[in-house]
Amino acid sequence: MSEERNEEQPPHDASGNDAIAEATGTAGGTEHVASAPREDAPHTEINIDAAASDAEVEAQMRRLSRRSFLWGAVAVGTGFGGWRWLVTRRPDDGIPWPFRRALQFNEELGRDFFKTTRLAPTFAPAQAAAIPRVNGAIGMEDEFDPKEWRLNVEGLADEEAPEKELTLAHIKSLPRVEMVTELKCIEGWSMIVRWGGARLSDFIAKYPPATRSGDAPDVRRKPEDLPGFVGMATPDGGYYVGLDMESALHPQTLLCYEMNGKPLTPEHGAPLRLAIPVKYGTKSIKRIGVIRFSDRRPADYWAEQGYDYYSGH
Amino acid sequence: MKRLEKKHPLAIRWFHWINFPVLMVMIWSGLLIYWANDVYGVRIGSRSLFQFFPDAFYKKFNLESRLAEGMAWHFLFMWIFAINGLLYVIYTAVSGEWRHLLPNRNTLREAWQVVLHDLRIRRQPLPRRKFNGAQQIAYTSVIVMGLGSLLTGLAIYKPIQFAWLTAFLNGGVLGVTGYNAARFLHFWLTVGYCLFFLIHVAQVARAGWNNFRAMITGYEVVQVEGDAPQPTRTAKASGDAVSPATPEAGAA
Numbered sequence: 001m002s003e004e005r006n007e008e009q010p011p012h013d014a015s016g017n018d019a020i021a022e023a024t025g026t027a028g029g030t031e032h033v034a035s036a037p038r039e040d041a042p043h044t045e046i047n048i049d050a051a052a053s054d055a056e057v058e059a060q061m062r063r064l065s066r067r068s069f070l071w072g073a074v075a076v077g078t079g080f081g082g083w084r085w086l087v088t089r090r091p092d093d094g095i096p097w098p099f100r101r102a103l104q105f106n107e108e109l110g111r112d113f114f115k116t117t118r119l120a121p122t123f124a125p126a127q128a129a130a131i132p133r134v135n136g137a138i139g140m141e142d143e144f145d146p147k148e149w150r151l152n153v154e155g156l157a158d159e160e161a162p163e164k165e166l167t168l169a170h171i172k173s174l175p176r177v178e179m180v181t182e183l184k185c186i187e188g189w190s191m192i193v194r195w196g197g198a199r200l201s202d203f204i205a206k207y208p209p210a211t212r213s214g215d216a217p218d219v220r221r222k223p224e225d226l227p228g229f230v231g232m233a234t235p236d237g238g239y240y241v242g243l244d245m246e247s248a249l250h251p252q253t254l255l256c257y258e259m260n261g262k263p264l265t266p267e268h269g270a271p272l273r274l275a276i277p278v279k280y281g282t283k284s285i286k287r288i289g290v291i292r293f294s295d296r297r298p299a300d301y302w303a304e305q306g307y308d309y310y311s312g313h
Numbered sequence: 314m315k316r317l318e319k320k321h322p323l324a325i326r327w328f329h330w331i332n333f334p335v336l337m338v339m340i341w342s343g344l345l346i347y348w349a350n351d352v353y354g355v356r357i358g359s360r361s362l363f364q365f366f367p368d369a370f371y372k373k374f375n376l377e378s379r380l381a382e383g384m385a386w387h388f389l390f391m392w393i394f395a396i397n398g399l400l401y402v403i404y405t406a407v408s409g410e411w412r413h414l415l416p417n418r419n420t421l422r423e424a425w426q427v428v429l430h431d432l433r434i435r436r437q438p439l440p441r442r443k444f445n446g447a448q449q450i451a452y453t454s455v456i457v458m459g460l461g462s463l464l465t466g467l468a469i470y471k472p473i474q475f476a477w478l479t480a481f482l483n484g485g486v487l488g489v490t491g492y493n494a495a496r497f498l499h500f501w502l503t504v505g506y507c508l509f510f511l512i513h514v515a516q517v518a519r520a521g522w523n524n525f526r527a528m529i530t531g532y533e534v535v536q537v538e539g540d541a542p543q544p545t546r547t548a549k550a551s552g553d554a555v556s557p558a559t560p561e562a563g564a565a
Contacts (some may be wrong), residue, residue, distance in 0.1 A: 057315040061526075061534050064317075068530040072330075079334055099385035106388055114474045121476050182492060184472060187380065188350030190492045278473055306381030308388070313473040 031035075072084060074296070094306030107310035109210065116246050116312070120277035122182045128194035130258060134267045138301065139239025140287050146271045149235070155293030157210045157217050166207075168271050171255055174198035174206060179252060181277040183284065186307065196258030196273040200230075201249045209293030222251055231298025232274060235289030242298035243276070243283060247312065252277050280311040315535040317503055318535045320443065320527040325410065330526060331534075335397060338390045340503055345374050354498055391466065398459050413443045420446040431516075442496025455509050462502045468495035 023193035052060070089096035102173040110116075151166040168223045177199055184190045201219065204226075208217035211225040219226065223245065230248040247253065257264055264270040269286025276283050292298060303309040321329075336399040348371055354364040370378045405411045423446030429435035431447075439445055444452065470477040472492050482494035489497045518527050 037369070052316075054315045057317055057534060060317055061530075061532065064530045064532055065526060072529055075330065094381060095385045099389055102389040102392075103385065110474070114471070118473055118476075120473045121480070182472075184492065185350070186384075188346065188496060189352070302381075306385060308384065313471055 008137065012185040031173045031268075068141065068168050078191075093304050093309075103308045103310075107308070107312070110310070110312055111244075111246070116278075117158050117250065120252055120313070123182070123192050125180055125194050127258065128180050128192050130260070132193050132268065133189075133191055135281070136286075137232030137267065139236060139285075140266075140269070142237065144287070146266075149271055149289075151272065151288060152290045153207055153292075154290065155209045157208050159210075161207075168257060171198050171203070171257065171272060174202045174255075177254060179254065179275075179277075181252060181275070183275075183277065183281045184313065186282050186302070187313070193257045193275070194260050195253040195254055196261065197256035197272075197275065199251060199254055200253040200274070200276075201251060203228075203255055204249065219249070227293045227295040229294050229296070229298050231290075231292040231294060232285050233290045233292075234285070234287050237289075238243075238303050239285060240299055241274070241283045241285045242300040242303070242309065243254070243279075244310070247278055250276070250278050278313050282307065282313070283311060314537055315534050316537050317532050319531060320529050320533045322404075322408065322410065324404050324408070325401070326528060326531060328397055328404065331393070331397050332401075335390055335393050336506060338386060340506065342383040342386035342390065343503055344374070345379040346387060347500065348376050348378075348383075349380045353497070365504075366562055388470075394459075395463055398456070400464070402456065414452050416448060416449045420447070420449050424450050451509065451513070456505070458502050458505055458509075462499060465495045465499040465502065468492070469499060479559070541542060 018232050064222060070304055086098055089098055089194045090099040091097070149168070149253060151171070153164055153166065156164060156229040164173060175198065176196065176197045178194065180194045182190050182192050203218040209227050211217045212227065213223075213225050215222075215225065217226065228245050230243045230245060231240065232243070243253075256269075258274050259265070259268055264273060269288075272288050273289060274284050298307070300309055303311075346348050347365075351365060355362040364506060405414060423440060425446075426435060426437075427445050430437070430439055464478060467475045467524035468482065469492070472479055472495075479491050479495055482498070486494045486498060523533055
């Protein structure tokens with residue numbers, strides 16, 4: 001695959017070629033002495049003994065080949081070794097840990113270099129799917145009475161607040177927002193959906209979590225003092241997602257109770273679901289039963305099975 | 314008489330042989346991902362000619378229910394694929410190798426002659442150069458395709474951060490727009506790599522051992538005219554357009 005010493009030297013270094021010249025020089029026997037490199041010679045030139053006999057040329061080539069193919073074998077061996085190493089590492093949430101580290105590296109890079117408040121493209125209401133696709137009912141298999149439904153909020157600033165158990169009326173009292181965005185499923189399909197509901201950021205401002213500093217929360221001006229994460233789960237705990245606070249406060253992250261201008265249907269997550277266009281659809285949890293503010297990263301159903309936790313777009 | 318001649322610089326050989334397994338990993342992990350929503354096929358009107366892929370294909374190659382694994386591999390190896398490709402482009406630009414690779418005004422005509430030659434329609438020998446017109450087109454296209462995969466990949470991976478890329482595709486590709494168009498192009502570019510690979514391997518097999526060995530050792534044994542021993546001279550490493558080369562050199 002390569003000349004000798006290529007590990008120590010840059011690929012197009014002249015000294016790499018000297019190794020060849022040396023090899024070919026000795027291969028040519030004693031009769032022909034290769035001339036010294038020209039002073040002005042670009043360093044990709046090598047000395048080749050033009051007077052060598054055919055047999056000598058073939059011998060030189062064999063020597064070169066042996067060396068290069070040995071390097072090739074080392075490279076192939078390293079490749080296979082690397083592959084074996086990768087797939088045998090201790091799993092970290094469903095994938096060998098080097099892959100998990102890579103996903104985390106990509107997340108950090110994204111959060112450092114992208115503008116995470118960037119808005120998702122919006123569409124005209126007419127472009128929205130008339131009958132949005134239903135995909136997944138994990139956490140919604142149990143008997144469920146929407147009338148009995150309450151939204152439990154944990155980690156509030158005021159532990160004794162009566163708001164710990166909310167009804168849909170509480171959510172509907174927040175400013176109503178409608179948006180038409182594209183839901184991107186991690187499976188690869190996408191769909192334009194017309195959502196209606198309240199901004200999660202408005203909800204968090206109304207029902208603020210306990211701050212890191214212990215000061216009174218100020219969601220608009222001091223978001224960095226809020227806990228780092230928001231966790232959500234279905235009433236039966238069968239499906240659960242974790243969101244970074246930054247994405248939770250994104251203006252297009254909605255607590256959604258309408259689709260196409262009508263109340264949510266049970267299979268789309270009635271009475272209340274999340275619509276978060278800055279993440280894969282897996283994060284848009286249906287039938288929210290609990291919202292938990294926390295500084296510890298909440299569990300995430302799909303991230304536990306090998307998927308990227310952040311899943312940010 | 315015979316002589317050794319430098320053909321492929323060490324850097325290019327490394328880029329080439331690193332790219333090969335990395336692209337294989339990208340295609341394999343891409344299939345693991347594609348399985349989850351395998352919607353593409355070839356249709357004429359309403360008649361389906363071929364569906365990517367029949368269930369037996371996924372079963373045979375154990376590609377089912379491995380979406381998370383596919384994404385994990387894809388998002389790690391994308392870095393190696395992109396960085397290796399970028400270094401290759403920088404190297405060819407700086408070293409002057411691009412002169413052998415980029416098509417010029419004679420390329421199209423010459424490529425057509427190569428096609429006729431390969432189909433045994435035209436008998437005249439091919440131009441004796443490092444890369445002929447057909448190769449220039451193929452090797453340049455595959456780099457442009459690589460850039461295409463990178464851009465459509467970014468549009469799929471970060472569709473909000475790269476919304477401008479997706480918006481660019483809103484013009485539509487064969488009636489597919491936006492995010493779907495990015496995914497559509499990303500898939501068909503991969504089909505393109507597979508076709509490239511098949512033709513490339515067939516051509517290398519045809520060109521023979523000496524040509525293949527040059528991609529590993531960097532050197533080719535060439536037949537030079539006249540058997541009078543010449544005084545020692547230097548051979549241009551990069552293989553000039555005017556330097557003699559074996560007829561096989563033109564094929565792969």
